Amino acid sequence: MRKRLLELMGGIGIDEDACNGCGNCEVVCPGNYELLCLGVEGAGTLVVRGGVAVFVSAERCRRDLPESTCSLCRDACPLEAVYYPEREGFSRLEEEVLLRGRCTGCGACAAVCPEGAVEVDEYPGLVRKCTRCGLCLVHCPAMHPQEERPLREPLGDCLKLLSARARSWLSSTAQDGGVVSAVLAHSLEWGIIDAAVVAGVGAQPWKPVPVVATTPEEVLAAAGTKYANSPTLAGIREALELGFRRLGVVALPCQLEAIERLVESEAGRELHNIVALKIALFCKANLHYEGMVRLASSHGFSLREVRKFAIKGRWMLAVTSRGVVRIPLKEALRYTRPACSLCADLTGAGADFSIGAVGSPEGYSTVLIRNHRALGIFADMLREGLLEARGVEDSGLALLLRLASRKLQDSGAARAEKRRAAALPGGGTY
Numbered sequence: 489m490r491k492r493l494l495e496l497m498g499g500i501g502i503d504e505d506a507c508n509g510c511g512n513c514e515v516v517c518p519g520n521y522e523l524l525c526l527g528v529e530g531a532g533t534l535v536v537r538g539g540v541a542v543f544v545s546a547e548r549c550r551r552d553l554p555e556s557t558c559s560l561c562r563d564a565c566p567l568e569a570v571y572y573p574e575r576e577g578f579s580r581l582e583e584e585v586l587l588r589g590r591c592t593g594c595g596a597c598a599a600v601c602p603e604g605a606v607e608v609d610e611y612p613g614l615v616r617k618c619t620r621c622g623l624c625l626v627h628c629p630a631m632h633p634q635e636e637r638p639l640r641e642p643l644g645d646c647l648k649l650l651s652a653r654a655r656s657w658l659s660s661t662a663q664d665g666g667v668v669s670a671v672l673a674h675s676l677e678w679g680i681i682d683a684a685v686v687a688g689v690g691a692q693p694w695k696p697v698p699v700v701a702t703t704p705e706e707v708l709a710a711a712g713t714k715y716a717n718s719p720t721l722a723g724i725r726e727a728l729e730l731g732f733r734r735l736g737v738v739a740l741p742c743q744l745e746a747i748e749r750l751v752e753s754e755a756g757r758e759l760h761n762i763v764a765l766k767i768a769l770f771c772k773a774n775l776h777y778e779g780m781v782r783l784a785s786s787h788g789f790s791l792r793e794v795r796k797f798a799i800k801g802r803w804m805l806a807v808t809s810r811g812v813v814r815i816p817l818k819e820a821l822r823y824t825r826p827a828c829s830l831c832a833d834l835t836g837a838g839a840d841f842s843i844g845a846v847g848s849p850e851g852y853s854t855v856l857i858r859n860h861r862a863l864g865i866f867a868d869m870l871r872e873g874l875l876e877a878r879g880v881e882d883s884g885l886a887l888l889l890r891l892a893s894r895k896l897q898d899s900g901a902a903r904a905e906k907r908r909a910a911a912l913p914g915g916g917t918y
């Protein structure tokens with residue numbers, strides 16, 4: 489039933505299991521009556537076809553008129569099979585997601601908006617009038633809490649777990665072992681993908697923006713971790729508009745979830761279908777860009793002079809031209825996006841590859857290979873000498889499992905606490 493609701497994008501929904509095709513809705517519909525008077529056959533708003541009511545067109549539907557309160561078809565249905573999908577648009581998203589601190593900034597709302605009315609900076613905002621099609625609500629993962637899709641294992645399924653590093657130029661420029669960039673560069677060269685959505689840097693230093701890279705050089709230019717948010721799904725839309733049809737996408741686990749949700753509508757599927765390779769980055773938390781600006785100023789450096797940010801143990805390191813600044817991780821994490829506390833997934837269980845630092849020695853990436861296709865790509869790269877790999881040590885695996893389990897448990901606790909707070913008089917504050 490939900491599927492139909494989504495297809496209709498704000499029209500009239502029919503619960504096909506409940507409908508017995510009695511035709512009451514067809515008879516009471518003023519739009520159908522108008523067409524009948526005009527002698528038009530085979531058209532209408534809501535008609536019974538093959539024993540079930542079907543919403544044919546919104547053209548004569550009174551509900552499509554501004555200020556309309558027509559609910560005749562729903563009221564006439566004896567089985568409550570007719571329902572009205574939500575007509576709210578961005579304002580509801582603001583209310584339910586943004587104001588409650590549940591927005592991850594994934595960019596799904598911008599990617600699916602047919603009017604191009606939403607743009608995501610740190611958070612989404614309207615740049616044009618919202619037509620209330622409801623697609624942003626359908627696709628926003630925060631509108632569909634994770635309880636519906638529990639993550640049972642802290643790391644998800646995987647075929648192989650390895651420590652690896654790129655053997656070439658990459659290892660010096662990349663964040664850890666350079667495996668993310670190496671896989672993308674190899675996949676571009678072999679036509680496995682025709683472009684890659686990565687996080688480059690825009691006008692402000694260390695503020696990431698989605699970039700559509702089409703060459704290994706462009707992939708390399710975007711290597712390295714930016715600890716603020718890049719609305720990756722908006723990059724998928726850009727790639728679609730540019731005509732690319734086999735994308736490699738680097739995504740945080742929350743963004744991966746948003747990619748999975750793209751199947752929920754026709755417009756979303758167009759985007760989903762061009763994602764050919766998903767690389768998830770491990771992620772404990774994502775910082776507000778404003779927080780990074782504050783950290784820099786309170787520690788006496790400017791973001792412009794930073795060559796690399798890294799997290800090592802209890803420290804966030806800013807490598808600048810003047811030396812390394814050590815920021816206590818606790819202090820940096822004060823600027824975590826609130827939505828991160830709801831996320832249960834450290835590694836991105838739905839990806840082809842999940843890649844992070846935890847579990848491997850300095851200069852290596854920890855790589856979870858999740859399916860046979862990814863295994864094939866990795867094996868080819870080993871054969872070509874593009875990567876070198878070794879087993880993850882027991883202590884590394886134990887640490888990874890501990891962090892992933894903690895994230896899973898903490899997110900459950902955070903959700904339970906928010907449910908409890910929301911149930912209190914006055915509602916919850918997020």
Ligand SMILES: Cc1cc2nc3c(=O)[nH]c(=O)nc-3n(C[C@H](O)[C@H](O)[C@H](O)COP(=O)(O)OP(=O)(O)OC[C@H]3O[C@@H](n4cnc5c(N)ncnc54)[C@H](O)[C@@H]3O)c2cc1C
Nearest residue numbers: 662663664665666667668669687712714771772844845846
């Ligand atoms: C916000 C954030 C939090 C992280 N937290 C952890 C953690 O808790 N534990 C852990 O082990 N690893 C974490 N990582 C992953 C880690 O920092 C490395 O990205 C990972 O080890 C891959 O290293 P690499 O050398 O193979 O990647 P590289 O070859 O350097 O490639 C990195 C790729 O990630 C893309 N990228 C960079 N920043 C972002 C971003 N903000 N959003 C989307 N894509 C981006 C780049 O464009 C590039 O394509 C985090 C990454 C991010 C972005």
